[in-house]
Every structure is written in C-alpha cells, then in structure tokens.
Amino acid sequence: MGGAEERPLRADAARNRARLLDVATEVFTIRGVGVPTEEIARAAGVGTGTLFRHFPTKEALLEAVMVRRLEAIAAQTAQLSAELDSADAFFACFRLVIEQSAGKNEFSQALAAAGRDAHTALRESSQVVQAQLACLLDRAQQAGAVRQELCLPELIALMAGTGTTMEHLGADPAARERIFNVVFDGLRPAPEADG
Amino acid sequence: MGGAEERPLRADAARNRARLLDVATEVFTIRGVGVPTEEIARAAGVGTGTLFRHFPTKEALLEAVMVRRLEAIAAQTAQLSAELDSADAFFACFRLVIEQSAGKNEFSQALAAAGRDAHTALRESSQVVQAQLACLLDRAQQAGAVRQELCLPELIALMAGTGTTMEHLGADPAARERIFNVVFDGLRPAPEADG
Amino acid sequence: MGGAEERPLRADAARNRARLLDVATEVFTIRGVGVPTEEIARAAGVGTGTLFRHFPTKEALLEAVMVRRLEAIAAQTAQLSAELDSADAFFACFRLVIEQSAGKNEFSQALAAAGRDAHTALRESSQVVQAQLACLLDRAQQAGAVRQELCLPELIALMAGTGTTMEHLGADPAARERIFNVVFDGLRPAPEADG
Amino acid sequence: MGGAEERPLRADAARNRARLLDVATEVFTIRGVGVPTEEIARAAGVGTGTLFRHFPTKEALLEAVMVRRLEAIAAQTAQLSAELDSADAFFACFRLVIEQSAGKNEFSQALAAAGRDAHTALRESSQVVQAQLACLLDRAQQAGAVRQELCLPELIALMAGTGTTMEHLGADPAARERIFNVVFDGLRPAPEADG
DNA sequence: GATGAATGAGAATTCATTCAT
DNA sequence: AATGAATGAATTCTCATTCAT
Incomplete structure (x- = not known):
C-alpha cells in the first residue's frame, strides 16, 4: 500500500x-x-x-518517531481490546496512550494534529488508532461505561489534554492516579441529576 | 518595593x-x-x-503578555469569588482560566511553569492567582463540591491540560461544553461506589 | 577663518x-x-x-573632545615654552601630552591621526600643537638636549606610543616615572660610542 | 593537559x-x-x-589569532635566546615582538592584557612569552645592558607602546630605526650623571 | 530648544540541509 | 553508505540618527 x-x-x-x-x-x-x-x-x-x-528532513524524523509510537499503541490497543471487556479495554487504552506520551508531549499531540497536515504515513497510522478508539468508545458507550454524548474528536482531544496535565505533574504516581480518577469518573455517564 | x-x-x-x-x-x-x-x-x-x-528581550515580551493575562484572570477571579457561592465560583474560575488561554496555550501553561524559572514579575502574578485558586479549591472542597483528595498542583495541571484539550477542539461550543461536563463531573466527589 | x-x-x-x-x-x-x-x-x-x-554625529562629538584637549595642550605648551628653557620646556611638554591623554587613549592618538582624515577643526588644532612641538623640538636639538636625527613625525608617534605604554601601566607613579626616564634618556643625544 | x-x-x-x-x-x-x-x-x-x-565566537577567533602570534614569538624568542648573548638576545627579542605586532596593534597589546581576562589559551601562551621575557630581562640586566630598575610589567608596557609608535610611523624603515635607537638607548643603564 | 521614542540597518550566532571526502 | 564540514538564510538584539511631542 x-x-x-x-x-x-x-x-x-x-x-x-x-x-x-x-x-x-x-x-x-x-x-x-x-x-x-x-x-x-x-x-x-x-x-x-x-x-x-x-x-x-527533521520533520520526517519526527513523523517517523510518531508513527512508531502510534503503531505500538495500535498493537497494544488491539491486544487489550481482545483481552478485556468493553469498559476495561476503553480505560486501559486511555491510560496506554497517556503513558506512551510521557515527557514533552509536543508530539503526543500529533495524534490529534495528524489529520490536519499532509504527513501521509502519520495520518495513516493515526487513522488506524483512531478507528480502534472509535470502536472502543462505541463499545464502552454501549456497555454504559462512558457517557453517550461524547464523540471521537473529543475523546482524542481529551487524551492530548490529559497528556499535558501529566506532563505538568511529573512522575508523582499518586497525583497521576488522582488525575486519572477525575478524568475517568468524568467520562462515565453523569449521575441522574435527581432532585 | x-x-x-x-x-x-x-x-x-x-x-x-x-x-x-x-x-x-x-x-x-x-x-x-x-x-x-x-x-x-x-x-x-x-x-x-x-x-x-x-x-x-523576546522573553521579556512573552513574560509581559503572560503577566497581563494572569492579572486579568486574578481580577476576574476576585470578582467571581465575591459574587458566587463556593462551588459556582470554583467552576466559573476554571472556565475563566481556560477561556483566557485560548489558542496555542504554550503560555497558559506558564501558570504552571512560572514557579520554576526566574521571572520575578511572572512568578509574582502567578502566585497571586495560585493563592486565589487555592482558596477557591479549599472552599469548594469544604462545600462538598469538589473531591477532597485533589491538591492545588493537580488543579493547575488539570487546567493546563484542559486548555490543551480545548485547543485541539477549536471553537465548536457544544464540544467544548461536553469537555467541561466531563472535567467538572470528574472533579466532583466520586459517587459512593455502593453495590 | x-x-x-x-x-x-x-x-x-x-x-x-x-x-x-x-x-x-x-x-x-x-x-x-x-x-x-x-x-x-x-x-x-x-x-x-x-x-x-x-x-x-558621534564622530563630531569625539572630534570636539579632541579639539578641546589639543587646545588645552596648546595653551599650556605656550606657557611652558615661555617659562622654561629649551630643554626643560621640551620634556615638560612631552609629559603634558602624555598626562592629558590618560585612560583609553584611542584618541590621544588623534594628535597623530589628525593629519590623515578630513576633520577640519581637528586638523587645525592639531597643526597648532604640531607647530609648537616642532619649535620645541628644534630648540631642544639646538640646545643639545635631544638627538639631532629625530624628526617631528617620530616625536609625535613616540608620544602616542608612550601614551599607550602608560595606559598599560595604570596609575603606579613610580613605574610611570621609570618609563619617562627610559624615553627621555633615549631622546637625549646618544653618548659617544667610544672604544 | x-x-x-x-x-x-x-x-x-x-x-x-x-x-x-x-x-x-x-x-x-x-x-x-x-x-x-x-x-x-x-x-x-x-x-x-x-x-x-x-x-x-568572534572573540575566540581573535584569541586564536593572538595565541598563534604569541606562539610564533615564543619559538623565535627561544631560538634567539640560544643563539645570542644576553644583551643582543634581549634587544633582538624586543624588535621581534614589535615587528610581529604590525598594524592596528589592538592585539599586540593582548600580550599585556592577557593576564586580565579569562581566556585560558591566551593567558597560557602569554605566560610562556612573559616568562621568556623575564628571563631575558634578568640576564640583560645582569650583563649590565639594561637599567636595573626596570621590571617586567614596564618592559611589556613599553613593548605595547612601541608597537603603537611604529603603527603611527608606518613603513619608513629609517624612521623606525630611529625609534628603536631612542627606546634601546633609553633602556640601557643611565650614564653616570657626573658633574 | 529639549526630550526621549521610533527607526532600521547592521552584527553575531544558530541550525536545517547539502556535498565533498 | 557514512561522515562531518560547509552553507547561508533566519533570528535576536544594538545603536547612531531622526522626529513627533
């Protein structure tokens, strides 16, 4: 191809x-x-x-780095999707993307940016991952584990943002876990605003 | 002085x-x-x-831009704190920071980074805002509107990250609102995991 | 004029x-x-x-500074010439030029350079001083106090050079005096190379 | 090393x-x-x-130029010291330094300035030459060819100054020779001021 | 006349990219 | 193929000089 x-x-x-x-x-x-x-x-x-x-070019090197990351993510995502149920797979993959994007995540954000510019290889692997994520999201929503109204672009943006959050927090595992709790609880369907 | x-x-x-x-x-x-x-x-x-x-220097210009932003945020935060109750003020200020930090938020992130480098003016205005946020966070937690375990550094990191998320989403107001819902719901105390 | x-x-x-x-x-x-x-x-x-x-222009300012120096030198030279005998006047004026040219003497050297470039005012005052020096040199040579073969351009160059020497020595008065001794003894007629 | x-x-x-x-x-x-x-x-x-x-940096280039000059001077000085007797070696080396430093001698003066700033390579080669000059000066003084009271710093300053003098004189060989006569005669022990 | 802000032509330095060895 | 030296456009910052207030 x-x-x-x-x-x-x-x-x-x-x-x-x-x-x-x-x-x-x-x-x-x-x-x-x-x-x-x-x-x-x-x-x-x-x-x-x-x-x-x-x-x-330097950009080509950067692209190759990102493509390799995305391919690794795609492979691990596929495995997790096969091994876990819908909800667990979704959240496990979310973590996966974030952990892969440690450090200056100027290019973890590439996942989100890849649609925009003309880097073919990058766009291709990005689309693979995006398709996986779309699938995971859909299944998690069907399972009632993620709020219905969320769409793929928002999920991706949220991943990029969570990467930035983690970057600011550094390595403190407890703090990172608290952030995951916030984001994951936020992703779940909102409790009935009864009363 | x-x-x-x-x-x-x-x-x-x-x-x-x-x-x-x-x-x-x-x-x-x-x-x-x-x-x-x-x-x-x-x-x-x-x-x-x-x-x-x-x-x-170019850096001084960048700093001045950020200081002005932070001062605007500080002023509006003060006003919101006075006008709204603890919970509403907290969330309104979160929105405020995000909206002020539109675009390439390399420097909305300055809020978080300002502690590290030697830019006095920047650090000072950053500390003002951070003190305000600490106060808001504390009151919102006392009011039971925000989960107890969250600390200031995590709040700030989360703001930076949410800025990045919004940056990726662009201007679509509905999508932005969905992100706010996710983050804000995530910030609220976790529902009792009963049964 | x-x-x-x-x-x-x-x-x-x-x-x-x-x-x-x-x-x-x-x-x-x-x-x-x-x-x-x-x-x-x-x-x-x-x-x-x-x-x-x-x-x-900046150059004009520099020129004005030099002209004023030269005029001061000219006035003092005239006075010394009137008061002292040929030999003493000659050496006193040499000292005078050097002392006036303290510090970064990039422009004490102007005395020597003034002939070259087109700064009218500077050239004029330089010529006044040069005429005085020519006269002093001639009289000192007539009096047998300065070696015959020395010409005006060499005297001027030697003044510029001695200024540089002093600049390197800084303020130490004893060292400066030793330099004057070397230069002044060197200026005197060479002893008969007898034997 | x-x-x-x-x-x-x-x-x-x-x-x-x-x-x-x-x-x-x-x-x-x-x-x-x-x-x-x-x-x-x-x-x-x-x-x-x-x-x-x-x-x-530009400064590094300048330094390299000066180091090379100083090294050339050091080599030639060593040779002259070996070939000539104390007095001749001293005066030959003085000439050498001056001739090497033709032109805008902003950096023949480096010999004198090198002690002050932090240019290691420059300071090192400068110290080599200075040690050589100290030795030559000492031996010439022992031989009675140079006045006793002269110290190394004054010798070096005098070299810098003589460089300036020559710079003003340009290429005229007779004039340059007259300057050397003045300086060299001045360096010799003062004649007994008897009577 | 005095002021000091504005100007813009340099100057030193960096770095992605090309090319001779 | 690999190497690392060469290239030169781009960038930040300075400063003599002009001009609006």
Whole structure:
C-alpha cells in the first residue's frame, strides 16, 4: 500500500535507522522538538549526513518517531481490546496512550494534529488508532461505561489534554492516579441529576 | 518595593507599548511563541527597535503578555469569588482560566511553569492567582463540591491540560461544553461506589 | 577663518554643550569610544536629541573632545615654552601630552591621526600643537638636549606610543616615572660610542 | 593537559581553519577588530557558518589569532635566546615582538592584557612569552645592558607602546630605526650623571 | 530648544540541509 | 553508505540618527 518498493536495508543501515529512531524518541521527549538535529545524530553515534540519509528532513524524523509510537499503541490497543471487556479495554487504552506520551508531549499531540497536515504515513497510522478508539468508545458507550454524548474528536482531544496535565505533574504516581480518577469518573455517564 | 520608580510613559510610547502587548498576545496565541520578533513588530506597525525598547528581550515580551493575562484572570477571579457561592465560583474560575488561554496555550501553561524559572514579575502574578485558586479549591472542597483528595498542583495541571484539550477542539461550543461536563463531573466527589 | 558666523548660544544651551563635552571626555576616557551615545547623554543629564543637536554625529562629538584637549595642550605648551628653557620646556611638554591623554587613549592618538582624515577643526588644532612641538623640538636639538636625527613625525608617534605604554601601566607613579626616564634618556643625544 | 582530545581535522577543514586564521590576522591587523565576521569569512572564501564552526565566537577567533602570534614569538624568542648573548638576545627579542605586532596593534597589546581576562589559551601562551621575557630581562640586566630598575610589567608596557609608535610611523624603515635607537638607548643603564 | 521614542540597518550566532571526502 | 564540514538564510538584539511631542 503506497510508495516505492523499498529494498531491504543493509544490516548496518538498518541498525543505524533503528538507533536513530530510538535516540530521537528519547531526545525529543526529554528536551523537546527544538533540539538541533546534530545533537540527535551525536547521541546516536552517527554523523548528521547519516541522519539525513535516513530521514530527509527533521520533520520526517519526527513523523517517523510518531508513527512508531502510534503503531505500538495500535498493537497494544488491539491486544487489550481482545483481552478485556468493553469498559476495561476503553480505560486501559486511555491510560496506554497517556503513558506512551510521557515527557514533552509536543508530539503526543500529533495524534490529534495528524489529520490536519499532509504527513501521509502519520495520518495513516493515526487513522488506524483512531478507528480502534472509535470502536472502543462505541463499545464502552454501549456497555454504559462512558457517557453517550461524547464523540471521537473529543475523546482524542481529551487524551492530548490529559497528556499535558501529566506532563505538568511529573512522575508523582499518586497525583497521576488522582488525575486519572477525575478524568475517568468524568467520562462515565453523569449521575441522574435527581432532585 | 520592587522595580524602579516608573515615570508615566509619553502618550505615544504608552500607545505603542499597549499595541505591542495586544499584538504579541494575538500572534503568540495564533502562531506560537516561535514567531520572529520582527513579525510582531511589523504587525504592531512599529520597527524592531521599538519593540526592543519596550521589552528588552523576546522573553521579556512573552513574560509581559503572560503577566497581563494572569492579572486579568486574578481580577476576574476576585470578582467571581465575591459574587458566587463556593462551588459556582470554583467552576466559573476554571472556565475563566481556560477561556483566557485560548489558542496555542504554550503560555497558559506558564501558570504552571512560572514557579520554576526566574521571572520575578511572572512568578509574582502567578502566585497571586495560585493563592486565589487555592482558596477557591479549599472552599469548594469544604462545600462538598469538589473531591477532597485533589491538591492545588493537580488543579493547575488539570487546567493546563484542559486548555490543551480545548485547543485541539477549536471553537465548536457544544464540544467544548461536553469537555467541561466531563472535567467538572470528574472533579466532583466520586459517587459512593455502593453495590 | 572658516565656517558660518556662529550666533551665541542661549545660556542653557551653552551649559549643555559644555557639560556634554566634559562628560564625553570622561566617559570616552574611562570606557572607550565604543560607548553608546545614549550613555553619554544620560551621564550629562540630557536627552540624546540634545546631544545630537550640539554634535551632529558621534564622530563630531569625539572630534570636539579632541579639539578641546589639543587646545588645552596648546595653551599650556605656550606657557611652558615661555617659562622654561629649551630643554626643560621640551620634556615638560612631552609629559603634558602624555598626562592629558590618560585612560583609553584611542584618541590621544588623534594628535597623530589628525593629519590623515578630513576633520577640519581637528586638523587645525592639531597643526597648532604640531607647530609648537616642532619649535620645541628644534630648540631642544639646538640646545643639545635631544638627538639631532629625530624628526617631528617620530616625536609625535613616540608620544602616542608612550601614551599607550602608560595606559598599560595604570596609575603606579613610580613605574610611570621609570618609563619617562627610559624615553627621555633615549631622546637625549646618544653618548659617544667610544672604544 | 587541558582541552579535549582533538582528533586531526580533515584535510579540507584544516585548510579552511588555517586560511581563516591567516585572513583574520590580516584583516584584524589592517582594519581593526571591529570588522564584521562576515567580512573575514568572505575574505577567506567561506560562509559565516564555517567561520563559527571553527571559532565559536568572534572573540575566540581573535584569541586564536593572538595565541598563534604569541606562539610564533615564543619559538623565535627561544631560538634567539640560544643563539645570542644576553644583551643582543634581549634587544633582538624586543624588535621581534614589535615587528610581529604590525598594524592596528589592538592585539599586540593582548600580550599585556592577557593576564586580565579569562581566556585560558591566551593567558597560557602569554605566560610562556612573559616568562621568556623575564628571563631575558634578568640576564640583560645582569650583563649590565639594561637599567636595573626596570621590571617586567614596564618592559611589556613599553613593548605595547612601541608597537603603537611604529603603527603611527608606518613603513619608513629609517624612521623606525630611529625609534628603536631612542627606546634601546633609553633602556640601557643611565650614564653616570657626573658633574 | 529639549526630550526621549521610533527607526532600521547592521552584527553575531544558530541550525536545517547539502556535498565533498 | 557514512561522515562531518560547509552553507547561508533566519533570528535576536544594538545603536547612531531622526522626529513627533
């Protein structure tokens, strides 16, 4: 589907590419997307030329990082969907997305932004995840675990926002749990406003 | 206490300064803090020299924008606190912070970040708002309108995160309202998990 | 000789002009000619506009400072020439030029540079001093107090250089005196290289 | 000792670095240290980026130029010290320093200034030369060729000043020689002021 | 005349990207 | 393929000079 027939990379090239992705993920997460490309190359132990051979622009590198994240999320989401019931799967996946997006989540937000700009690969993997989330949301709503009126775009935005919240909180697990409680309780159907 | 005795600016200078602040607020909001200073100057109809006369660094300009926002928030918060009861005031102020922080909220987040760096003016106005929020939170908790276990840092982080959520949603008022419902319901004390 | 008929300045204007010259002399001397004009204006207690009204360019201000120095030197040289014998007058004037040129002597060197560029006023006062020095040199040589082969340009260059030497030495009077001893002994006719 | 393990530069990089140093030396000398870096880059036939890759600040470039000068002086001084007797070596080295410092000697003066600021490399090479000069001065004084009361700081200041003198004189060799005669005769022990 | 705000042409420096080795 | 040096446009900030008040 899409694009040129990619010939298999030489072993060292494949290793470099993987290493660059790993390093870029970490550096972008810790220091933000503003880091000079040279710094990523150095951290990966390659020259800048090598970086740009594998990723023709800095943006392409960023995109590749995000695509890999989304693919990991998609895989784990699929597994969780299979293993858990509707409600549990929904909330487990919500957590999953947030935890994957630790650190400077300028690009955890990519999930939400991917629809807008023209990054094909990113949009594709984003759509996979979005379809999964749509499914999870629908089933959780059918099961009465999530309020009916919530739509997919709001769920996605809420995920991006919760990522930001967590970013501000840092690592304190109890505080993070309290936030999850707030958000998850808020997602559940509102109690009958009786009286 | 603090600062030099500031003489009143000449009328034209005051006009330019105010205009720069307005324009910077808008441009930073729409395009992000990465915009060149020159662009802000041009949008304000002044030369770059004028911008730097009023704000000696780009960072100082950013700070001034944020301080003004925080001061506006502080004033409105004070008023709402006086007019409404504990619960209503709390939620009204939450909305207020979010609405004030529209757009690229890189600096609505300043509220949370201001404690960390050395920007005195920013930290000061941030502390004013934080004190107000602490008070509102406490009263709302006393009134049983907000769950007890929530602390100020989490409230602030949640505000920053909700800002991000809204940013992703854009202007659709119904969607925004659904998000407020989720967050506000989540903030209320958890229903007795009976049976 | 030269230029427009200058109408007498208003009293306050004359005061400002004099004050600017004094302050500029001091600031240029202490901090170097690189200081922003605004700093000079502030130190003089006037606005930059006033500075530029009196001196149309920064260079003109610098020139005026130098001219005033040269005129002071000329006056004192004339007096010393009248009071002392040839040899003493010569050395006393050498000292005079050096002492007048304390500090960052980027412009004590103006005496030597004035011939080169097109600053009329500066060149004129420089020529007055140079004529005096030529006369002093000649008489000192006639009196056998200074070696015959030395010409005026070398004397002037030597003054500029000795200014630099003193600048490096700072205020230590004994060290300065040792330098004067070296230079003055060197200026005297060489002892017969007998044997 | 000191500094990172420097790997040998690639041939082209080494060529550019050397060329930049050569060009900077010349341009700084002729036009003064105020020249824009871009001009040096252009004169060297490289982009500004290349200049700043080799020398991270303009000041670093200036320092490198001065260090190279000082190292050349140190090497030649060592040789002269070995080849000549005390007195001749002293005066030959004095000449050497002056000739090396032709042109706008804003940085021949670095020899004297290097003690003050924090430029490690510069201070180090300066100290090497100063130690050599101290030794030469001491031996020349022991040999009775230089007046006893002169100390190292004065010698260095005198060198800086003589550089300025020569700068004013330009290239005329006879005039320069007359200056050397004055300074060198002045450095010798004062004749007995008998009678 | 005095003031100081406005101007805008530089200057130093950074960094994504290209290219010779 | 990999390397890292070279490139140069873009950016922040300064300062001599002009001009409205």
